[in-house]
Amino acid sequence: MSLLPSVGQPVSRLEGQLKVTGRAQYAADYSIPGLVYGYVINSTVTKGKIQRIDTTKAMSLPGVIQIFSHVKRPSLAWFNLQYADMDAPPGSPFRPLQDNKIIYNGQPIGLVVAETFELARYAATLVEVEYEQEAFDTDLNANLSNARTPKIGMATMLKPPPPRPKGNFEKAFSESLVQVSAEYYHGTEHHNPLELFATTTVYEGAGKVTIYDKTQGTVNSQLYVANIFGLKYKNVRVIAPYVGGAFGSGLRPQYQLFLSVMAALELKRPVLVTLDRSQMFTFGHRPPTIQRTRFGADANGRVTAMNHAAIGETSRFEDYTEVVVNWSHMLYPADNTLMQYKLVELDVFSPLDMRAPGGVTGMHAIESTMDELSYQLKIDPLQLRLINYAEKDESLNRPYSSKELRACYVQGAARFGWEHRNPEPRSMRRGNKLVGYGMATGIWEANTLPARAEAIMTTDGKLHVNSAVTDIGTGTLTVMAQIAADELGLPIQDVTFSYGDSKKPFAPVQGGSFTVSTVGSAIKTAGKALRKKLLRIAGKVGDGVFKKLELDDVLFENGRIALKNDPLTSISFVDIVAANDGNPVKVIKFSVPNVLKLKKYSRAAHSAAFVEVEVDEELGVINVTRAVTAVAAGTIINPKTARSQILGGMVWGISKALREETISDHHFGKYMNQNLGEYHIPVHADIHDLDVIFVEEKDDIVNALGAKGVGEIGLIGMPPAISNAICHATGKRINHLPIHFDNLL
Known part of the structure; x- marks a missing residue:
C-alpha cells in the first residue's frame, strides 16, 4: 500500500515538544564548564569621542576578570574589510571597540567579563566614562x-x-x-523577538572556537568571525538549532557575537554574552x-x-x-x-x-x-x-x-x-x-538562492538529511523533513533532518521568504541523486532485475524500490545498503536556480x-x-x-x-x-x-x-x-x- 505524500499534510512541528517542555537549548542555555559572563557597556551620548574610561572600581570587585574597550582589546584582522558578512549593505560595517569615536547612541564601548552575569552587570555600572560630545542629527523630517x-x-x-x-x-x-x-x-x-540576542563561545584551543549563536545564518556568522579574527573557516563552528524568533534581526551578526568571540579568544575560556531587553534597541x-x-x-x-x-x-x-x-x-x-x-x-x-x-x-x-x-x-x-x-x-x-x-x-x-x-x-x-x-x-x-544538501541512506533504511540552515521558529525542520520523506517515499518518522550547524552543507541566511524554495530545492536535488545511486546499487544485487533501469521505471515507497509495472518485485533500502559493503549511501548536491529561465x-x-x-x-x-x-x-x-x-x-x-x-x-x-x-x-x-x-x-x-x-x-x-x-x-x-x-x- 502506497504512502500518502507528506507534502501538503498539516504535520505538527517535530521539535514542538522540546520547545514547550523547555528542553530545546537556545544560544544562552549551554552549560559549559568554566563559563564566564560578559555584560556590554553602551554609550550614553550620540556622537563624539571617549576621552577617558576608568575601570578601577569595577576591576577591584572579586570575580571581575577583564574589561575590554578600545584601549584594551586584542588586535583584529577585520578593520580593512568592506563587507564583513553576506548581508551587509553598501558602505563600511560597524566595528565595535575600533577607536574612541561615538557614532550613535547606545553604541557598545566596552565589555565586562565576570564569574556571574549579575556581577558583570553591576561592575558595568562602576565603569566611569568621560565624553567629548559633538553635534548630531537623528531627525529624518528635518x-x-x-x-x-x-x-x-x-x-x-x-x-x-x-x-x-x-x-x-x-x-x-x-x-x-x-x-x-x-x-x-x-x-x-525595533526588533523584539522573545529570545534575547546571545552568544556562547567555547575556546577549543589552537585557534578553534565553537559558537552557539542566535542567528538566522550559521554560515554567515562563521564567515563574519573568520574574517574579523583572521581564523580559518574550518576552525570556526557556529551552532544554532533553536532560535526564539528573529524576523530579520539575526540576518546580520550582531555585536554580542563579536564581543563573545573576542573575549573567549583572549581569555582562552568560554564566554557568554547576552544582551538585555533595553540593549535590543541598540542595533538595527x-x-x-x-x-x-x-x-x-x-x-x-x-x-x-x-x-x-x-x-x-x-x-x-x-x-x-x-x-x-x-x-x-x-x-x-x-x-x-x-x-x-x-x-x-x-x-x-x-x-x-x-x-x-x-x-x-x-x-x-x-x-x-x-x-x-x-x-x-x-x-x-x-x-x-x-x-x-x-x-x-x-x-x-x-x-x-x-x-x-x-x-x-x-x-x-x-x-x-x-x-x-x-x-x-x-x-x-x-x-x-x-x-x-x-x-x-x-x-x-x-x-530562490543557491544551497547544498546532503542525503544519507543509513544501514537501517532510514534517511538522514543535512543542511546548515537555521529554523527561526517557522517550522523549517518539519517542512524539510516532509520534502525529504517524499523524495524517498518514506514515512516522515523515518527521516532525520539535521540543521543549524555551519559544518553542514551550505545554506544562505534564513529570510526573505526564500528558505523553503532554496533549501527545499537543494533537498529535492539531493533526493533525486540519492534515488539514482540507490537504483544503481540495486542493479548489482541478485539476478540484476533492476539493472539498467531509469527512475521512471521504478517506485520508491515504504522503504523499498519496486518495479512500476510489477510492484511485487522490489528490494528494500536495507538490502541495498548491505550491498554497498554495509556502508551508508551518501550524496551531497548543490542546487542552483536557473537564472536565465527565472x-x-x-x-x-x-x-x-x-x-x-x-x-x-x-x-x-x-x-x-x-x-x-x-x-x-x-x-x-x-x-x-x-x-x-x-x-x-x-x-x-x-x-x-x-x-x-x-x-x-x-x-x-x-x-x-x-x-x-x-x-x-x-x-x-x-x-x-x-x-x-x-x-x-x-x-x-x-x-x-x-x-x-x-x-x-x-x-x-x-x-x-x-x-x-x-x-x-x-x-x-x-x-x-x-x-x-x-x-x-
Missing part, C-alpha cells in the same frame, strides 16, 4: 533636503532600485479626471520612512498615472535600502509612472531588515491611496482593484510565473462577507461602536486582506474584531505551519497599524521607550477572529517544489486594510502609522 540616491552594492540583486519611469507622469496626472495625492509617515520599529530597526503618492484615474476607474516617492533613514556608514516604491506598478498597469527612492544619512545605527522590509511600508501607502481613489470615484474598493488587475508585471514588462490574486480577492471577500459593506463612511454601527470594513492587497517576491518571469506571492474594526465613538479606541487573509503562494508544503506563519503576520500587521513605534527624542538623539512596557505590542486580549485561506496556485517555474514563501506575505496587506477600515468607520483617513486613539478624538 533633513529631507539632504536626501540622496542610494549607493549600489551587493544587496542590489535582492533589493533592486525603482523601475524606470514610463510615459509622462506629470502630464498624465494633471489631465486625470480624478486625482489623489497624500503623504505617509512610518515611525521607527525598521527605518522611519516618509512617502508621497500621486495617483490619477479616468472616469471608469482605470489608473492612468502613478507616482510613488519615498525617503528612508540610513546610518552615516552604510546605505541600508528597502524596496518601497516598486510594488505599485507590479500590481496596477498604469501607462504613466514615476517611482523615486532616496536616503537620508543620520547619526543612527544602520537600519535592519524587519519582516517584509519595504513591502509592508510601501504597500500601506499604495493601498491607502487606492482606497481613497475608490471613494472619489464612488467605486467599491475591491472592484477598483479588479478594474486595474494586472495580468503581467508591467514594471518590467514580463509575465508572472503564476498569479492567483484574483482568486484571493474573490475567496477572501466571500469568506469575510464583503458584500454586506455599506460604502458610506460612518454608516455601520454596533452599539456605541463605529464599524468599518477595509481591504488591501499584498505582494512579496518569491526568490529572469524571464516575475515571481511573487499575493494576498488579499479583509478587516473589520470597531471604533469607540467617544473614546476613539480601535479594535480589530475580525480579519481574513487569502494567500496565493504556490504549493503549500505544510498548511498547518504555513497558516501559523500567516496568522503571525496578521498579528504583526495589527501591531504595526495600531501599536508598534519607537519614540525618539532628537534633542538627545536617543530612543526613549527601550522596554516592552512602553514599546507597545499586541497582547492576547487584542487579537480576535483571524482566518486564513490558501488559494490553489500551480507554479512550474518558480522552483522545483512550486512553492513560494509565506513568511512575509501575511503581514503586508494588514496595516493598509486596517487603516482603510478605520477610514470607513470614522470618515477620517490617518496616514501616520501607528494610528493612535487620540487621532480619532
